[in-house]
Amino acid sequence: MTGRLALFSLVIFVFPIFLSGQPYPVSEVDSLISEGLRYTWNLDFDSAEECFIKLDKSFPELPAGKIFLSALFISRQTEFELPLEEEKTEQLLEEAIEKSEKFLSEDENNIWANYFMGLSHAWSAYYYSLKGNIINTVTDGYYAVSWFDRCYEIDSTFYEASTIRGTYKYWISKYTEVIQWMPFVPDQMDEGIVILEEVVKKAEYSKLLAFRSLFWIYIDLKEYNKALDLVNNYTRENGENPLSKYLHGRILIEFNKTEALKIFDELYKFYEDKGDEFCVIKVRNLLTSAKLYTEEKKFKIALRYCKIVLNNYIECYEEMKRDDGRIKETQSLFEELKEKIGNSGG
Secondary structure, X not given: OOHHHHHOOOOOOXXXXXXXXXXXXXXHHHHHHXXXXXHHHOOOHHHHHHHHHHHHHHOOOOOHHHHHHHHHHHHHHHHOOOOXXXXXXXXXXXXXXXXXXXXXXHOOOOHHHHHHHHHHHHHHHHHHHXXXXXXXXXXXXXXXXXXXXXXXXXXXXXXXXXXXXXXHHHHHHHHOHHHOOOOOOOOOXXXXXXXXXXXHHHOOOOHHHHHHHHHHHHHHOOOHHXXXXXXXXXXXXXXXXXXXXXXXXXXXXXXXXXXXHHHHHHHHHHHOOOOHHHHHHHHHHHHHHHHHHHHOOOHHHHHHHHHHHHHHOHHHHHHHOOOOOHHHHXXXXXXXXXXXXXXXXX
């Protein structure tokens, strides 16, 4: 996990849709949010966008439409590892904060008004972390946590607000652990984990956010059994999709590379017929499989995966002007594998 994502894993790529928790009290609002999240969970971003546009138009007084649209654009670009749509995203985030402020001014004790204010700043923090803007990241992150703390003060069982509280407490403690001997710098890592473990069980709109945050915290702590149990339990309760399958494969690398390879092979088949927008994901998964097969000394299979990347996706990378190092890494592994096969017969 990169540093910018570690400190502000406030919001992560895709959204949740769940059966229990605290739905928004207006049923049509809840229905549109839930439907949009369900589409996003299945990587159907176009249908999700339609839901959130309808939400924004049907309830213009609420900030929810602007928040989820901005979140969708950020999630889509990061999931596909594409450049951020800066002008559109920043305008949506600004409008989300403005509408949240107006909503809050009507009733400062309305827990949803406080939640939307916190959520607006949370997505803004994540957006600016992706851009490398540390000042805006820290500022918006601080505001987000402050508003979510306010939600907790109003209702300690409002779990939607607790994901970012838990994530922030863990990572801020992680990054300040070298000075935690000072009396004013508390260690809140355990508290953050406890919060997230509760949110995963009880939240409505924030369960997947908490799931992803908790997964990477377990990885950071090398508590791989907990990470595996988390993925298995989550998939059993909420169903499987490419995201949960990828995390399952990732954690199985620590236990059973053969089983992990089966999952990455399934992911390859899932993405094989999808369009160029999935190009980076395809290369990521193929390269992961090639490296795992190399570790298992199955050099000819690994070489085949390298060939798939080099024969099919270089042009796509060039058109996207991508330079994430994966094509070069694949080319290097390809040459290494040819040498190994030549020396050992594969």
